[in-house]
Amino acid sequence: MPDSNTCLTPRLRLKAGDTIALGPGKAQLLELIQQHRSISAAARAMKMSYRRAWLLVDTMNTCFENPLVLTATGGNQGGGAELSDEGLKVLALYRQYENAVSERPELTELASLLSKNT
Template structure:
C-alpha cells in the first residue's frame, strides 16, 4: 500500500472538440502570464519557446467565449499580457475543479490499490 503521504494526482484536461481548451500546463502558463505580465517571460519560466506559449494562448483564447489572455503590442511602453476577468475566473474554476477531484473518496480508494513500488 502507498505511504499515507503519497497520493494519486489527477491531471485534468478539458477538451473542446479536438482541442485541449485547458489542462495542467495551460493553467500553469496562465498563472505565470499573470505573475510576469508577459507571455515571453512566462515561456522562459516554463523553458518553452515563445511561439509554443503563444500557440497555447491562442488555443485557449479560441476555445473560450471570451479571450483568457489580453495582450498589448510593443512600442515605447513595451508589450505585455495579462489575464482577462474571464481568464482569472476560468483559472480559479479549474483549480477548484482539480482540488475537488483530488479529494474524491474514489481517488483515495484507488490509491490504496496501488502497488507499494510501482514500475519505473
C-alpha cells in the same frame, strides 16, 4: 489505507471537441502570464519557446467565448499580457475543480489499490 508515500495526482484536461482547451500546463502558463505580465517571460519560466506559449494562448483564446489572455503590442511603453476577467475566472474554476477531484474518496480508494512497488 494507502501508504503515506503513495499519492495519486489527477491531471485534468478539459477538451472542446478534439482540442484541449485547458490542462495543467496551460493553467500554469496562465498563472505565469498573470505573474510576469508577459507571455515571453512566462514561456521562459516554463522553459518553452515564445512561439509554443503563443500557440497555447491562441488555442485557449479560441476555445473560450471570450479571450483568456489580453495582449498589448510593444512600443515605447513595451508590450505585455494579462489575464482577462474571464481568464481569471476560468483559472480559478479549473483550480477549484482540480482540488475537488483530488479530494474525492474514489481517489483515496484507487491509491489504496496501487502496488506497494510504485
